[in-house]
Amino acid sequence: MPKVPKVKRKITFIVLHYTASKDVSAATINIWHKQRGFREIGYHYVIRENGTVEVGRNLNKIGAHTRGKNVNSVGIVLTGHNSLAWYPSNKQIVAARHLVSAIQDTYNIRDSEIYLHRELGNTSCPGRLTKEQILAKPKKKKKRKKTEQERADEVYRRYYKGKIDNTKHTKKESSVISYRQMSERKKLWLRLFPRK
Numbered sequence: 001m002p003k004v005p006k007v008k009r010k011i012t013f014i015v016l017h018y019t020a021s022k023d024v025s026a027a028t029i030n031i032w033h034k035q036r037g038f039r040e041i042g043y044h045y046v047i048r049e050n051g052t053v054e055v056g057r058n059l060n061k062i063g064a065h066t067r068g069k070n071v072n073s074v075g076i077v078l079t080g081h082n083s084l085a086w087y088p089s090n091k092q093i094v095a096a097r098h099l100v101s102a103i104q105d106t107y108n109i110r111d112s113e114i115y116l117h118r119e120l121g122n123t124s125c126p127g128r129l130t131k132e133q134i135l136a137k138p139k140k141k142k143k144r145k146k147t148e149q150e151r152a153d154e155v156y157r158r159y160y161k162g163k164i165d166n167t168k169h170t171k172k173e174s175s176v177i178s179y180r181q182m183s184e185r186k187k188l189w190l191r192l193f194p195r196k
């Protein structure tokens, strides 16, 4: 995801849109908007169906996406909605969450300052996208369970640093690793790296 820059323009809220088209690039939207008489693409960010975030208009420039509400806002568009059956893809929703959250952090924007286009104008945009989907905080990646090999490598490293030693251990060490843990790890290590 592109880094959200801190620009001089006063940014106080975020507006979400859909393109009402098939999945298209920021470059294509740029062409469309120029044809409509804009200087360039009106949105600041474009979120593709596969979750890729593309940069549109420079954040420092006022966008062209929500009538009367462009001066202090960021316009984000999700590609799609070429039919009424459209739903944003999960990857798009996740990307939107992360992008919105990054913009909120950079510009100190509260959740109440995140809008769907339809809340600010007479439009159905952005279709079935809901604010709950955007406001669900990005999930932190769960720590992957270590494989047996990785655990063994860890034991191996500790063993060689003298951190695991069944004959002597300091108070400090025993508070970190119990006897049982130590002997278990040693057993595991010996099983994976048997002494010849």
Ligand SMILES: [Zn+2]
Pocket: 016, 017, 018, 065, 117, 123, 125, 126
């Ligand atoms: Zn819109």
